[in-house]
Amino acid sequence: MKFTEEHEWLRIEDDIVVVGITEHASTQLGDIVFVELPEEGQTLSKDDEAAVIESVKAASDILCPLDGEIVEINQAIIDEPSKVNDDPMGAGWFFKIAPSDLSQMDDYMDENEYNKLIS
């Protein structure tokens, strides 16, 4: 699993990458009340705005960590945004992307490096 400085996690499943926000991010944001996700089939570039999260406190943008095509979104967190707080690293995933250049993953931190960032 890889981590971005924007507190996203990326997990490779075969040829696609699952993206979500970290436990640390979900705790910092507080109770999440609204999630807006990209559309399936949408092609995004790295650092494009991919999703929006609104907590009781504020709105935050989620940037697309990789170039690629969105192949699946997690409708469950749109219907029930609190799922992101309940299980940010699991059932609270955001979207799956088919990356056009998997080597972009190398830019990101491993778990040890990320833990250092948030400590």
Next chain:
Amino acid sequence: MTNDLVRTPLFELHLKHGAKMVPFAGFEMPVQYSLGVLKEHLHTREKAGLFDVSHMGQVILRAKSYEQVAGELEKLIPMDVAGLKEGRQRYGFFTNDAGGIEDDIMFANRGDHIFVVVNAACIEQDVAHMRAHLSEDIQVKLLTNRALLALQGPKAEDVLAEHHPAVRDMAFMDVETLPIGGAECWVSRSGYTGEDGFEISVPKAAVVDLTNSLLAHDDVEFIGLGARDSLRLEAGLCLYGHDIDQQTSPIEAGLTWAIQSRRRTGGGFPGAERMQEEIASGPAKRRVGILPEGRAPVREGCAIFASETATDPVGTITSGGFGPTVSAPVSMGYVQTAYSANDTVLFAEVRGKRLPVKVAKLPFTGPNFKR
């Protein structure tokens, strides 16, 4: 920078209860505790929430008699101060010559003096304003030896009655001096949540003990500024500097009810002409509730349009977020009077998209006061 922030006497206790502290109006205040904003909000509506509001300014106005102080204060606020009975409190606001609002306040007739509570961000300005414009006979004293607590929610009466049974006999906006935990407390039945509850001015030396004994009750939780904001928003209450400010008039803000009839006709306060004109002819814009039709919160600063394609906005959101009790996003803002009728469909611009919203009656919840 952080070192310049003022801490209330409850600072250490906030940390002990898992508070996340943030700068607010020059104070270091708890925005939430370990429960989190959503659960703190719901707890207050279901049981009782305890708020440290010691950042607010507590001011005493004193002269030879209540009548003399009241007559002077009426020069600065459009309220009937003289007609306020002993042991009663009113909502009010300082107005300016342009008919805008300088600060909103609570003031009480405490027998031989007036007790005023002002917003933290306006303390210096309000005290200077009163010292400059009230006659020299009026002593304006900013209290530095008292803290302020708010206990809010349907269980507030039962909880506080364990400390002094007389609180059960208080009606909404009554004020009393009561010994609680050996300290002289000034208690009012009021608050900023839309719930029944009390605001308690307590000597700083006694506030930690009182807070601990209130928190020891199973029904009481500490509540931070985050939930205080969502509670007051659902209750349709204005936040100074956001929903009302130096430009907005009380009439536009829907606060005409707070200007008693003698003052509406008699005038004699800053901005009276504009207010009388707006009462007679109607204001150009009005504060309204705004219910987004979707799930996205529509926050302060969003422009409001009459249609999806209109180029000129007809209003602005001044407060907005998620309402935990409503279980949906709720907002308030100002719209041109022609668009202010309930159920009018408008569009708020959020991140470049026009989202449908509806003008809605305020408050969104309650109120649950004990009249």
